[in-house]
Amino acid sequence: MAKAKKVSCENWLCWLTKLLLIVGGLNWGLIGAFKYNLVDALLGMGSTPARAVYILVGIAALHKLWWFAQKK
Numbered sequence: 001m002a003k004a005k006k007v008s009c010e011n012w013l014c015w016l017t018k019l020l021l022i023v024g025g026l027n028w029g030l031i032g033a034f035k036y037n038l039v040d041a042l043l044g045m046g047s048t049p050a051r052a053v054y055i056l057v058g059i060a061a062l063h064k065l066w067w068f069a070q071k072k
Contacts, residue, residue, distance in 0.1 A: 014067070017060040024057035 009015065023039075030036045043050040 009067075013063070017063045017067075020057050020060035021064060023053070024060070 009018065027038050030038050037045075039050050039053050040046075043053065
């Protein structure tokens with residue numbers, strides 16, 4: 001059986017991606033379980049900072065998809 005190529009996550013971009021995905025995941029969990037949007041509560045519903053967080057979480061997800069594709 002072939003060994004999987006090890007790809008480490010040691011740079012700042014990888015750690016930032018992890019953090020943003022955790023924030024996004026927790027926010028979606030709160031929305032699903034309690035109908036409570038933490039990002040909107042902290043930054044204001046529809047505000048520019050809240051939208052920036054959502055955009056960054058989306059970019060982080062794309063980065064992580066690329067990262068997983070590199071593991072093949």
